[in-house]
Amino acid sequence: MWLLYVSIAIVLMSLNIFIVKKLIKKVNPYLIILYQYLIAVPIVIIYSLFSNAELFTGNVAIIFLGVVYVTAIVLYYIALKKGSLSKVTPVFNMKMIIPAILGIIFLSETISIQLIIGLLFGALGVYFLGSDKK
Amino acid sequence: MNWIHYTLIAMVLQGAILFTVKLFSFQTNPLIVLLYQYVGSVIVLFFYILIKKISFKINFKELLWVFLSGFLVSTGLSFYYLAIGLGEASKVIPIHNVGITLFPALLGFFFLKEKVTKKTILGIICSIVCVILLTI
Numbered sequence: 001m002w003l004l005y006v007s008i009a010i011v012l013m014s015l016n017i018f019i020v021k022k023l024i025k026k027v028n029p030y031l032i033i034l035y036q037y038l039i040a041v042p043i044v045i046i047y048s049l050f051s052n053a054e055l056f057t058g059n060v061a062i063i064f065l066g067v068v069y070v071t072a073i074v075l076y077y078i079a080l081k082k083g084s085l086s087k088v089t090p091v092f093n094m095k096m097i098i099p100a101i102l103g104i105i106f107l108s109e110t111i112s113i114q115l116i117i118g119l120l121f122g123a124l125g126v127y128f129l130g131s132d133k134k
Numbered sequence: 135m136n137w138i139h140y141t142l143i144a145m146v147l148q149g150a151i152l153f154t155v156k157l158f159s160f161q162t163n164p165l166i167v168l169l170y171q172y173v174g175s176v177i178v179l180f181f182y183i184l185i186k187k188i189s190f191k192i193n194f195k196e197l198l199w200v201f202l203s204g205f206l207v208s209t210g211l212s213f214y215y216l217a218i219g220l221g222e223a224s225k226v227i228p229i230h231n232v233g234i235t236l237f238p239a240l241l242g243f244f245f246l247k248e249k250v251t252k253k254t255i256l257g258i259i260c261s262i263v264c265v266i267l268l269t270i
Contacts, residue, residue, distance in 0.1 A: 009210045010229075066178050068150065072145075072148040073148075079141040080137075083141070086242035118267030121263040132257065
């Protein structure tokens, strides 16, 4: 069942970014995100209620993360406006590099060979995609 | 600045959020974390748009597409969290990350007629290997 769910997630989120790529030529990225999230809030409330999650149990500080969150998404959408979908999305999705590095610095997590090779591939990926002028 | 600079800054900020959320939300349902982030984002955006005097106007057809996009992203993320709840995170997270890296790239190649170069292919392969190694 989880494989079906993750497959649905992949298709929906990919279609979303495809639509954003088409919209971003005409609509201001701030407006796209505002209206996206205005519709997303009630939808997530409904899904939360269905999954028996209690709405008021979260740390309120997470709301403040919205500032950083929205900045990241705006920059991502601007990048989509300027660059191609096939280059911007692979670079952006390497975001898990950052928690890995922060985990080493702040949580004293161990540095494994797997992590080092992963980071090297990440750097190579950014190099290949970023240096391709076509 | 070109697209790579914007993407890298966005990537770092999103990565930092992933780390921060992980730090203080062990006890919180991920859907609630997502909901609170969206609420915070809406508040921030509303005031930013007001201060910057950006018009809230958008034509009806575009608004429908944006709403569809909002439905897709929120439903997609909700299914992702459901999958994490049902399956092992060590399987769900790499599959999801590879999927959301590869599938949009294929949509770009086939539907937006973006150029397929050796460097793009190599870059996508490297990023997929990176994502797998960092998430398994």
